[in-house]
Amino acid sequence: MAYSQKLMDHFTNPRNAGEMPDAHAVGEEGNLKCGDVMRVFIKVEDDRLSDVTFQTYGCMAAIAASDMVCEIAKGKTLDEAMRMTPKDVINELGEMPPIKFHCSILGTQALQAAIKEYRKKQ
Amino acid sequence: MRKTIYLDNGATTMLDPKVxxxxxxxxxEQYGNASSTHEYGRDAKDLLERSRGxxxxxxxxxxxxxxxxxxxTESNNLAIKGVAYANQKKGKHLITTKVEHKCVMESCRWLESQGFKVTYLDVDSEGFVSPEALERAITKETVLFSVIHGNNEIGTIQDLAALGMVCKKHNVLFHTDACQSYTKTALDVKKQHLDLVTLNAHKLHGPKGVGALYVRRGVAISPWQHGGGHEKGNRGGTENIPGIVGFAVAAKLAMDEKHRKQMTKLRDKLIDNVLKIPGVTLNGPRGERRLCNNANFSFAGVEGEAIGGLLDAKGVCSSTGSACSAHSLEPxxxxxxxxxxHEQANGSLRLTLSRFTTEEEIDSTVKVLPEIVEKLRRISPFGKLIDKVLSKV
Structure with missing residues (x-):
């Protein structure tokens, strides 16, 4: 299977996994039928993402991509994070089968859904 | 170095060093072509015929x-397409089931594109086809019923004798794909009324690239690989003597009853212990009607490929029926x-044993699996939901 070592590392040892009880907003994407559901929790300070965590039901690529989304997003301003694309995630993770690209799409969508929710609340 | 625990023997097996x-x-040394008439050719022919025996x-x-x-794959293609084409005068209807191997499904789908009709029978919750359903599906046009003997995913062993009786009664040819079951449960072409049987070597510690098709005397099939008259004109191509010799030796070694008993014992130990993990169910039947080396589970709230990935990181090889297995997005x-x-199918994990699987390997697997499932459930957005549901049970 064509998974990079980096992807395998983020899958076996995710740095940002877990619910965030005091999150400022939560975004969710995916459905059970396709086999991936991602939830991204964000905390915002001075218009920047001060903390980002995830919960994911899905395959190796989905879990690794979720972790990478959090990793990349942390420290970014909300505008910068809204400009993130799945390509940023794939570039960071390295090789994965093309059929798995949708995992990184879901991850960025979940993050951006969380930001939209945060902005709505403000 | 860490020793790998190989529990994917349903995919393929290690060659027995004796093979x-x-x-x-x-x-x-004996590298002759079995069609040659000189000494080397005669030696090869002798090896070929002894292996056939x-x-x-x-x-x-x-x-x-x-x-x-x-x-x-070739044997299944040859059986299904070969019978369909050779018996067109009688009719163009075939019957199979919804739980066949891909190569049977694809052969049938192709025949449909060529103007044949195929009925795909439903199975029950354990994967069994009922002889009554088969009988209802048979028409005057039906030429063949093809069913997988031991299911490659969930281990269900069909009652061939009962299904064969129905075929015999209605004069329908009966084919079984015995790739997974061969040497693991009784296979007797006479008692089970079989007309065609697919066999292969690499699931029983033989080499890849060799298999066989039993075709009962008098049953007509159209060849698919045309050539120099090999295999009585049914399959052209120089015979793969090393493979065939390895196949025969592997089959003989695998027939030993003690291997079945050993695998059954370890399979049941594995199943009993994995079922202790909360939120897990067994797919397929239990006991005698299940392949002696097959276990297949569904874990609530987690994805099978991810379980397999973490098992792999711990040195355990497994497989999954999840949508996320690399080739497709459909479970x-x-x-x-x-x-x-879909969720249950996505949470599936298959563990398949061989006669070389040890009790220590099963113990180690049973030890790491609960931690892995627990870890993934903590990551999963459904983790809490599962805890809640399970605490009510």
């Missing part, structure tokens, strides 16, 4: 009813056919 030894001279004996057939192929149609939801 490798038996094959070795066929590469360097060995395979025939294991299923209570005659040597002239065995033809060698490149493996299970296993076999798991859906027994009534599983």
């Amino acid at each position: 490798v030894e038996a094959m070795r001279p066929c590469f360097t 060995t395979i025939a004996k294991t299923i209570n057939a005659s040597p002239d009813e065995i033809l060698f192929t490149s493996g299970g 296993s149609y076999v798991l859906l056919a027994i009534g599983l939801t």
Whole structure:
């Protein structure tokens, strides 16, 4: 299977996994039928993402991509994070089968859904 | 170095060193072409025919009813398309089931594109086809019923004798794909009323690239690989003597009853212990009607490929019917056919043993699996939900 070592590392040892009880907003994407559901929790300070965590039901690529989304997003301003694309995630993770690209799409969508929710609340 | 625990014997197996030894001279000394008339050719022909005899004996057939192929996929293609084309005058209807191997499904789908009609029978929640359903599906046009003997995913062993009786009664040819079941449960072409049987070598510690098709004397098939009249004109191509010799030796070694008993014991220990993990169910039947080396589970709230990935990181090889297995985004149609939801099918994990699997290996697997499931459930957005549901049970 064509998974990079980096992807395998983020899958076996995710740095940002877990619910965030005091999150400022939560975004969710995916459905059970396709086999991936991602939830991204964000905390915002001075218009920047001060903390980002995830919960994911899905395959190796989905879990690794979720972790990478959090990793990349942390420290970014909300505008910068809204400009993130799945390509940023794939570039960071390295090789994965093309059929798995949708995992990184879901991850960025979940993050951006969380930001939209945060902005709505403000 | 960490020792790998290989529990994916349903995919393929390690060659038995005895098989490798038996094959070795066929590469360097007895390398003749069985069609040649000189000494080397005669030696090769002798090896070929002795191997044919060995395979025939294991299923209570005659040597002239065995033809060698490149493996299970070719044998299934040849059986299904070969019978369909050779019996067109009688009719163009075939019957199979919804839990077949991909190569049977695809052969049938192709026949449909060529103007044949195929009925795909439903199975029950354990994967069994009912003889009554088969009988209802048979028409005057029906030429063949093809069913997988031991299911490659969920281990269900069909009652061939009962299904064969129905076929016999209605004069329909009966084919079974026995790739997973061969040597693991009784296979007797006479008692089970079989007309065609697919066999292969690499699931029973033999080499890849070799298989056989039993074709009962008098049953007409159209060849698919045309050539120099090999295998009585049914399959052109120089015979793969090293592979065939390895196949016969592997089959003989695998027939030993003690291997079945050992695998059954370890399989049940594995199943009993994995079922202790909260939120897990077994797919397929229990006991005698399940392949002695197959276990297949669904874990609530987690994805099978991810479980497999973490098992792999711990040195355990497994497989999954999840949508996320690298080739497709659809979960296993076999798991859906027994009534599983997409979520349950996506949470599936298959562990398949061999006669080389040890009790220590099962113990280690059973030890790491709960931690892995727990870890993934903590990551999963459904983790809490599962805890809640399970605490109510």
